[in-house]
Amino acid sequence: MRETGVKDRILETASRLFYDQGYNQTGINQIIDEADIARASLYHHFPSKTDLLLAYLDRTHELWFGELETYMQPIAGARERLLALFDFRVRRQLKLKYKGCHFNKIVAETCEDQQVFDRVRAHKDRFRRYIHDLVRQTDHRKLLDDETLTETLFLLLEGAIAMGAMYRSPDYVEKAKRIAGSFL
Amino acid sequence: MRETGVKDRILETASRLFYDQGYNQTGINQIIDEADIARASLYHHFPSKTDLLLAYLDRTHELWFGELETYMQPIAGARERLLALFDFRVRRQLKLKYKGCHFNKIVAETCEDQQVFDRVRAHKDRFRRYIHDLVRQTDHRKLLDDETLTETLFLLLEGAIAMGAMYRSPDYVEKAKRIAGSFL
DNA sequence: GAGTAAGTAGACAGACTTGTCTATTCGGTT
DNA sequence: AACCGAATAGACAAGTCTGTCTACTTACTC
Incomplete structure (x- = not known):
């Protein structure tokens, strides 16, 4: 995972989770954990959920x-x-x-x-x-x-x-x- | 609303909200408020969401x-x-x-x-x-x-x-x- | 009249939610 | 060398979530 850029990794992870678990059942925290990025990085690229x-x-x-x-x-x-x-x-x-x-x-x-x-x-x-x-x-x-x-x-x-x-x-x-x- | 029984009122309200807003976006608290019943009454009839x-x-x-x-x-x-x-x-x-x-x-x-x-x-x-x-x-x-x-x-x-x-x-x-x- | 089931009101726990903020580091570019 | 965007780590706010619990009332039945 670490090869791709941070923004891509966030979007890939979010996409997988949104589809597999549902949008409302996926929290920002889980995306941060699984994409292995910092909280501020997510909000830097995507100001809101x-x-x-x-x-x-x-x-x-x-x-x-x-x-x-x-x-x-x-x-x-x-x-x-x-x-x-x-x-x-x-x-x-x-x-x-x-x-x-x-x-x-x-x-x-x-x-x-x-x-x-x-x-x-x-x-x-x-x-x-x-x-x-x-x-x-x-x-x-x-x-x-x-x-x-x-x-x-x-x-x-x-x-x-x-x-x-x-x-x-x-x-x-x-x-x-x-x-x-x-x-x- | 007050004519019907408590259990019916809970289920009617929950049904309306689950469909209109979505199941995950409907909280127990909102059901309690809108059905105008006590918290314990809901959990009495329906042990879980x-x-x-x-x-x-x-x-x-x-x-x-x-x-x-x-x-x-x-x-x-x-x-x-x-x-x-x-x-x-x-x-x-x-x-x-x-x-x-x-x-x-x-x-x-x-x-x-x-x-x-x-x-x-x-x-x-x-x-x-x-x-x-x-x-x-x-x-x-x-x-x-x-x-x-x-x-x-x-x-x-x-x-x-x-x-x-x-x-x-x-x-x-x-x-x-x-x-x-x-x-x- | 005692007992029981169904109801009310509301405090509370513990976890989770989104989003903000500070402080710091790294890697380029000017 | 100075600057800056992008990244990190993590504390924090303010609210919501489900579910439990206590204490009390009401209504009906035996």
Whole structure:
């Protein structure tokens, strides 16, 4: 850990704890201990816990799409890419121990903070656009128009991730993939 | 408030606060103040905050299906009933100010408690069975088999409720209803 | 009338919370 | 050599958290 800079170490540690334990159940003291930094260093880089939360959302957003790009890079064909979205999520579930969507979790436990909402919505909007772009590139079965198919895939995925968090299982995302396949 | 019994008043107040503010952001002291009861009365009926949480989940489960039965009672026809599920959820969103699914929220902010998981899963399992029973009674378009259609409707609803909580809007459940209509 | 369960009021413990403050050190840059 | 940003260690404030405890009252039952 000691190689990376202090600010990065704070944000990495906070991110891990916020996701694993929950934002409200993670205290500043625990972050300080586990990141092995001084109290004043944390407050130097992040004046309040809320600032740390916003930085966590920004970082997670960046990492999320970064990992998505990496995963999708070798996959050819819009239809295959749409189906690969489900595989990507299953792989993430496994890695993250089925604790669900970072953004959903934060919305569920923080009350009505506009800056939080803005970031969460920006993330979901971008993912929906990502799906939409792929849908337009496919010549799917036209059971649904492009917009409706986009929304269907998006909602299936969101629902499946939420259920995956409740049942700690990849079954729902896998089912959602099969359902998606029948529309494509 | 003073008419109802003490235990009920505690549970009603705790339920409201747990949902509106979040479980971790609601302290025992606030429940005591707002329910207007003595500290010892709370600990008499609910030995710990966790007991109160479990009672909240049980109560919410009972109320949820009670309200569903009431809503569905005048609606005839399995197809109409399936579509009415979406209307039921929209009505709840409006009443609850779009804060999402009670059970999802609790899973998102409590860590790995088996008793919590059991209750949350029991709730979702029962709702899925409810949908399945209706699906079997319809002669739908057979684009999907009964089990797959059930899962599709279930996941669309769950995803739409989650998005409704992020965007504080009924749009997603309404879109999900239109999508559902095209399979029925 | 005695006994019991359910209620009230409030003090208290002990731990934890976020955030501030002082004092000091280290490593560059001017 | 002087300065400065970034880091360290740790005390501290002021509040909150859950849960326990004592002492007392009320209401109902045997």
